[in-house]
Structure formats: structure tokens, C-alpha cells
Amino acid sequence: MHMLPSMQRLLDELERLPKIGPKSAQDIAYWILNNDRESAERLAHAVVDMKDSIGFCKQCFNYAEDDLCPVCASPSRSSAVLCVVSDPSDIPPIERSGAFTGLYHVLGGVISPLDGVGEEDLHIAELIDRVREGNVAEVVLATDLNPEGNITAARVADLLRPCGCSITRIATGMPKGGEVEFADELTLGAALEYRNAI
């Protein structure tokens, strides 16, 4: 079938987005056709407007619409504890957990020699400056628990050591609600190794 050119162009753009396959792209295109022009305009405007409005926080490199991101700008957050993450997208889930009331520092990636990313490509120097200049008592390393995240955390910890602050790593163990029968052996091994007194 000859697909209508304007629809094909939209399908091509939609299929570049994460988790959007051909079927989802088609569903979205038909939804747009079945709805009013205003809906299409609002969607299109929101895409470009977000792209134009958002840059990086000058202090922590989280996404920000102003000089500081909402977390850094909040007077209720403690500047004594910094949580180091690899990407801005790691921050919303930590915020939703409600378990962290300090500030963040976004590295902008992880050390990955295969991808040509070295420690000098990440915001590690800025982290050390923040810890040196500020009144930082603890840095929590919250990079992913995979090899690259672990190596990055280890390297950042080494570089922070001379600053004298406490350096911690988020815990490994069984997820909440996790079933022992279905846990992978590495997770279960960590859960046993780091067992807590109750």
C-alpha cells in the first residue's frame, strides 16, 4: 500500500523515539487524526517548548529551566549530603522514593573506555570543587549497580578520599517484595553478604 506521505513522515519520526514500534506509531498517528487540530498543536508545541526551555543546572548538572534546578533552588534541601548519579533521569525515581533530602550531582554519564568516555568527560572535577568548597559531610554514590556504574563509583570515591568527607554507596540486596526463588544468584549473594541484624 502507498502510505500517505505526511503520515509516513510522522511514523518515521515517532519510530525514532524510545519504546515506540511500528504498531504504537500507527496508533498514535491515528489518534492524532481522530482528534482536533488543537491537540496536535499542543503536542507539537510542548515538544519544541520543552527543548527550548531546558538546560543544565549550573550547580549539579540536573536539567533546569533556570540557573538552578528545582532541587538546588529549594531552601528545604540539605547541602550537607550529595547524591551522585550518572544522568538527570536517575533523579525522579530517587525523589519519588522520598528517602533523600540532600542535593544531587549529575556526572553526565559513566566511565566507559569502549564508548570513549573517560573520567575527564564527566563532571567529577566540579563534584570535587563542590565538596571542597561546601560543607559536605557525605557523598552517596548512586550510579547503576552494573560494571560501568561500579567502576565509576569506585573511581569517584578514590578521587574524593582526600576531601575527608564520608563516602557511601547505595545498598545492594533483594528488591522489596522480591521472591528468593526467582532472585538471580548475584543479587542473592549480595543480599547474604550484606545481611543486617534484625
Place this chain on the structure above:
Amino acid sequence: MHMLPSMQRLLDELERLPKIGPKSAQDIAYWILNNDRESAERLAHAVVDMKDSIGFCKQCFNYAEDDLCPVCASPSRSSAVLCVVSDPSDIPPIERSGAFTGLYHVLGGVISPLDGVGEEDLHIAELIDRVREGNVAEVVLATDLNPEGNITAARVADLLRPCGCSITRIATGMPKGGEVEFADELTLGAALEYRNAI
């Protein structure tokens, strides 16, 4: 967490789309932030451009950028057989099957008293006109195989009866590759009732 307003607006618009939940919307928003401005512009432009470019085919009520949709405009399609579907989105899968070389007629919905849709709200009168005026030998009713689709097909068949053309319904039976053990009883009942000599 205070979500950035421009990102929240995009998330709200994205979550209105079919099959896009909060997590997918966030993934898409971060993808847009991580890519160049041109990608965001191309996506936004494709949305509005498709909405502005596409209307309905004057002959069959499929989506069309010109007076006629690509199927109606194709000289290689037979006008002797019409396939009746409820919506334009039913046409691409039939085209992909490669099993139909005639023209379509889109009803624009199904008869559904609960939703206030009667036969006068569908393009049934236009279908009868097409069959009367044209050289139509057969009308294949390809509405969904659910109660509303079946009732609509039955009513359209009744209204077409005086035209004298052949009226058929797409077959019911086991899907290709289907396993008898896991088939639902209604499908299996139909597969037995409509069994074919081999």
C-alpha cells in the same frame, strides 16, 4: 519533586496518546532532551503537518491527502469488489495481507445504540450509491468479528440485498499458526462449523 513545568506539559500531552504511560512519556521526554533541537522540530512539524495534510477520500472515506486516497487513485485496483471496513485504520493490515485487490469503503464506525451511533451516522447511503452506480460484483463485509461489527455487517447486508450484488463476510476460524489446545471455544466452534474440504 517539583517537575520542570515545560517537561510536565510535554508529559501531560504524551500521556494522552494511546499506549503511552508515565514511564514511556518520561523516556520520550529525556530522549528529546538528549537529542538535537532539529529532531524535536522535525517531530513537532510532522505532527501538525500530518494533521493539516490529511482529510477523507471523497469516494471511500479512507484517509487521503488529495480528493482520492491512494487505493482509489490506483489504476491497478479492481472496482468490481468493495471491501467494507469500519475505520481507516483497518485498511493497512488488509493491504499488508496482499489478499485484496479491490477498493474499500469506510463506514466511519459501527452501529452502537449505547454510544448513540445509528446506521444514519455511518457512510452506508454512500456505499449503496456506489454499488448502484458502479459495476460492483461483490461487497466483502470486513467489520470486526465482535457483536457490534457483526450487527453492522448484518444490517449493511440487508440494505445491500436489493442491489443484486454478491455479499460476503470475512471468514471466522482458527488463526494461522493457532493451537487447538489454546483456542477459545467460540473460535473453535466456528472453525468446525465452517470446515473446508481438503
